Amino acid sequence: MGDNLDDLYRDIIMDHYKYPRGKKKLEKADVKNEGKNPVCGDEIEVSLKVNSGKVEDISVECIGCAISVASGSMLADAIRGKTIDEVKKIAANIKAVLIGEKAEEAVELGDLEALEGVNKFPVRVKCALLSWTTLIDGLEAWETGEGKNGSTTE
């Protein structure tokens, strides 16, 4: 570590942290899940409107550090309009990027690549992951009809 701070807090991330997207609450969401990292105190709520297999609208409300807030905001931007299948692939790619591995099936990440810097800060990986895990758990619960008792990445 030391002084490669700007690698973590890249401009894109700082922009999402200061002006988080997708904060507005959804009326009648199809998918809804809460995530919580009690050790950090981070809390997140992800809600989706799904239409013909695509994410029509999304809301991400997050209380947490810059990394978890930015990651949630970038998630909102990245998956709007995508099919559920594409969303899953993106999420898998993000996980791979964060733990410094290669994804099985690589997809274009665009702005999301800024999250790559987090993998040099192992203790912060769980912050960046929280929104994604909460999203995927929520989708799975929705698909299988099984409730999920809240998500966590701690």
Added chain:
Amino acid sequence: MGDNLDDLYRDIIMDHYKYPRGKKKLEKADVKNEGKNPVCGDEIEVSLKVNSGKVEDISVECIGCAISVASGSMLADAIRGKTIDEVKKIAANIKAVLIGEKAEEAVELGDLEALEGVNKFPVRVKCALLSWTTLIDGLEAWETGEGKNGSTTE
């Protein structure tokens, strides 16, 4: 430690170890007590015949290392014919010698002074003490009429 072994196993001690005195069982003892150091496995039985306040006869049966056997044997030799008061003083002196302190009221120890070498071997002090503690506990139980649940120096 190292090679001052002969300081521990002095000639007198080795003689008592090889030819322990006072092993013969007493008929009808007045004072009787058992001592045991379960961690070492040492076991001892001390019995006294007391007559007009003096130790008329004594038996010490000991299973244990050279130091505990010799100490018990020397005890038998040392207290025969002594008054109970003298016995207590000798015991107090032996304890002081073994832990390397000065006794409150010094008495002549004669051969018993050979036990002095034990104080350079702290882990062996309890071996040398066992017979003496067993004796004193037995005397106290006899004087107060209260039973003692076996003695130990561990």
Added chain:
Amino acid sequence: MKSENTGGTILREKREATAGFDPEAIMADFPILTRKIGSNKLVYLDNAATTQKPTSVIEALNSYYRVMNANVHRGLHTLAEESTAAFEEARRKTALFIGGVKSEELIITRNATESINIVAASWGRKNIRRGDRIVLTEMEHHANLVPWIALSKETGAELAYIPIDSQGVLDLENIDSIITDNTKIVSLTQMSNVLGTINPVEEIGRIAHAAGAVFLVDGAQSAPHMPVNVKAMDADFYVFSAHKMLGPTGIGFLYGRENILNSMEPFLYGGEMIREVRYDYADWNILPWKFEAGTPNIAGAIGFSPALDYLNSLGMESIRDHEKKLTAYAIERLSEIKGIMIYGPKDIESRGGAVSFTHGEIHPHDLATFLDSRGIAIRAGHHCAQPLVKKLGLNATARASFYIYNTNSDIDDLAAGLAEAWRYFGHG
């Protein structure tokens, strides 16, 4: 400030402090302080989590393994005798350090947490029933919360908490309705690891004993930082950790009053803690070994000896004095910074050197990461006191905490870093 008629005392303390405290010399005794973090020198302000170790402690560990290492208590050979003597000498020294308790009353454990668990499990299971009350405070560390929550769940006993006021000081106004006749134990920290608050343990101990309760003091944060006398506070149990006071990791202590320890069942069973074992029977060794099963952390205990020597040579009064000055300076400097909010008492006499704060909207985790990039090590989070941090209306705080090798210059670095963080995270 104190009134004039205590001037003599103040003067004497000042002289001691000056005599004992040469920051340059002390820093030179701690090899890690020469370390660089990236291109910055290390500024270590995470002492409430664990402290750094002087050369003498590191060398004692080194030399233990190089010339003396052997298992203790059962051995008849030279190495075993030497190790046993050094191990028991560390116990004796520690017993002296906390006010001259008997060696038999001082159990060597893994850490303060285990020490409290021994009390909760061995003393608690035997003495606590449904309808009984366990009294804690709102500022306890998880180590002095979770064992009691578990015990209360197991036994049906109720938990009651002495509240804190807005300054983070215990509010004793309704203490009589909290420490009631059915209270079996009162267990509290002598110094908060979040707020810095020093609690009036003598006073609470008197109230606890008057109610017939047993009294446990968690000294994890106090024993390292101020003179401690277990007898004066009349504690039945006192716990602390070596690693928070210059010592090695893996070593802690449980002081217990002899008659209470004797009345308790052992906590761990195995070698060393027994007197006699048969296939269907076992009885116990005498104190303190009755509570020490298996091979102990021999090197850890022996390595703690020079830590105590080091603290004693500085003098605990002087250490307390040094930290008071640092804490006052830290509160002064941090208060000047826009956005900073400090928690806990402002009165230096009633607090130690753990200073928790928040910095506007900046999340404490981001603050810690930012400061780290400048070489400054602070802690951020709930500090193992989730309920307290929640009670403050927060999810996390940032915390700087001081020790003997810290100086005003460390605090200047911290203040500069915090001011810069304000700009970096876009509030400038």
Added chain:
Amino acid sequence: MKSENTGGTILREKREATAGFDPEAIMADFPILTRKIGSNKLVYLDNAATTQKPTSVIEALNSYYRVMNANVHRGLHTLAEESTAAFEEARRKTALFIGGVKSEELIITRNATESINIVAASWGRKNIRRGDRIVLTEMEHHANLVPWIALSKETGAELAYIPIDSQGVLDLENIDSIITDNTKIVSLTQMSNVLGTINPVEEIGRIAHAAGAVFLVDGAQSAPHMPVNVKAMDADFYVFSAHKMLGPTGIGFLYGRENILNSMEPFLYGGEMIREVRYDYADWNILPWKFEAGTPNIAGAIGFSPALDYLNSLGMESIRDHEKKLTAYAIERLSEIKGIMIYGPKDIESRGGAVSFTHGEIHPHDLATFLDSRGIAIRAGHHCAQPLVKKLGLNATARASFYIYNTNSDIDDLAAGLAEAWRYFGHG
């Protein structure tokens, strides 16, 4: 000797042994071996009690405290991150060493004794009732006896023992009447610390599992001395101590099958082992941290890493081979000495390098003191196995035990010392 068709294997093992084992080079890695006891060089034959440490282990401790020391898991600063990574790396390495179990399944404890206590308390209290049976063997160490004696006293469960025969080998003839359907756990040592016996854990594990019992293997004496594969022996729990295998004191391990560990209540409560705490509620962290409360022995774990590297670089097969040769030589030399009686199996394939013996009428304590005066460190007593030693008809034995740095010359010194002791104590 093995039959001819295994000749290939023997040859390969021999080559490995020669490759890995350069006694001079190994001895040079252990600073304590240059120590003098009085005017004699140290001959350390007390390895079953604890082993000596190579320079790499001592240096790892040294350098941990000099450059990295910080509390683990909660810290966001560089030192805390580095410490956490090194601490968890030690866990991963250890999990690999015992056969590639998952890191989550490996709890870091204080020692093997504590590991067994966790099982007896957390698993045992939940799963053992009056009418149930706990099966041990007659050769167990107090660490694997006393926790079960206490649990049996608490629950009313019965204890049953697999007996030993005159060779000190488990007699499995009536095993079906011992491991019965009401048997809830079978807990035994893989290698006896008194007799050296290596037990057929795979076979006993199958029988235990067939009866529906949980299976615990005490690896305190085996993990240091032979290849160990927890999966191959299908153990539900496996315990061992770092200090008996070149590592620091104060560090041990409990391997537990994931689903069983998940079903258990925590053993110690406090920081680190929780997920969420409120004043009246607590839930637990995931494995392995659920069982690790408070600040761990960080330096101890990190110092164990190079110990494993050292063992791996020699190869556990080679170590076993080296010790077989030493043990064969020891049994041969000691058998020549008048008065010596050796306990435990004579067949080298079925025993490790802990050799217990008596020497005529000479009390083992006197023997140990005598040998110490020649610089030779052995152990004497009941070796924390009182019932076994009683069963042998003794109060104590003398024990020599070997490790990688021992050579035939050490055994020659021992033999010479024993012959001399015979004269010294008046049997010559």
